[in-house]
Amino acid sequence: MNPNLPESDRPCPADEALADALLREHSRLGSLDDEVLLANIRLRTVAKPVAAGEPRASSRVRSRTSAREWVQIAAIVALSLTVLGLFFSQRRIEKAWRTEQAQHSMAPVAHQITATVQRDVRSKSGPTLAQSHPGVVSKPDIRTLTLADLSVEAQSISHLAPGLLVYEGDVVFRHPDFVIKADRIDLTSSGPNRDDPVKSFVARGEGVEIEKRSANGAVEVARAAEATYDADAGRLILAGGPTLSAGNSFVQPITSDGVIVLRPDGYEVIEH
Structure with missing residues (x-):
């Protein structure tokens, strides 16, 4: 055989x-x-016919994989890995972007107005006057103010005495150096005539607002519950939770009884 x-x-x-x-x-x-x-x-023996439906042993042996088929398989695997890598890379980029956006949305704003609060330096002899800040009040000479220098708008004007005027209701008080908006202003002068000097006035209301310009032309806005003008000293005293926005600074007393004084040569904060 x-x-x-x-x-x-x-x-x-x-x-x-x-x-x-x-x-x-x-x-x-x-x-x-x-x-x-x-x-x-x-x-x-040798020429014995094979039964129908019975596969020959040689037919059951799988043919070898050719080099061309191996190249095709390698190309498919490489392409699959490339697509998978791009997918995960895109996922990482999106995750990093979301994290950055979340950090930006939670980060504080960098361009806010800087608060410059005068510290309370107390002594047993009395309240301490804070440092003066030149340039906040524009004109130094405001002591010769007369009624003729003022322009006042109000819903009602009352002459309670020869030297006492009361303005009430949406009062707009225009001074040569500033403008005051208040609910009521009580003005005291040396007489009833327009040329009589103004001694003092007190502005009151839920939100008294003083707007003025500094020597360099910047607009400053002060707010308080009460503003008192003293002609002899040429200054405004702001009380009742006063605040002052001066350029890039925001000024406010530390104590509840503290006041802000607007003077011809600047401003100061007095803590009580």
């Missing part, structure tokens, strides 16, 4: 038994029927 024959073509034990029988028959008949006998042996 040929050892190189595939397993499916090799004779089974039944075939070998048949071949032995044929060989014995050949010995009995002689050599005249050799060709017929060999043909019968070949038909029953």
Whole structure:
């Protein structure tokens, strides 16, 4: 038997038994029927037909993968890895962007007005006068103020005495150096005439507002519950929770009884 024959073509034990029988028959008949006998042996062994539906062993062996197929597989794997890398990279970028946006939304605003609050330096002898700030009050000479220098708008004006005027209701009091808006202003002068000097006035209301310009032209706005003008000193004293916005500074007394004084040469904060 040929050892190189595939397993499916090799004779089974039944075939070998048949071949032995044929060989014995050949010995009995002689050599005249050799060709017929060999043909019968070949038909029953080497040329044995395969049963229908039974796959040959060689057909069950998968063919080897070619180099071209390996290249195609490698290209598909590389493309898949590239797409996967791009996907995760995009996810990381989006996560970093969201984190940055959240940090920005929670961060404090960097361009707010700087609060410059005068510290309370107290002594046993009395309240301490804070440092003066030149440039907050524009004109130093305001002590010769007369009634003719003023322009006042109000819903009602009352002459309670020869030197006492009371303005009430949405009062707009225009001074040469500032404008005051208040609910009521009580003005005291040395007489009823327009040329009589103004001694003092007191502005009151839920929100008294003083607007003025400094020497460099900047607008400053002060607010308080009460503003008292002293003609002899030429200054405004703001009380009742006063505040002052002067340029990039926001000034406010530390104590509830503290006052802001607007003077011809600046302003100061007095803590009580």
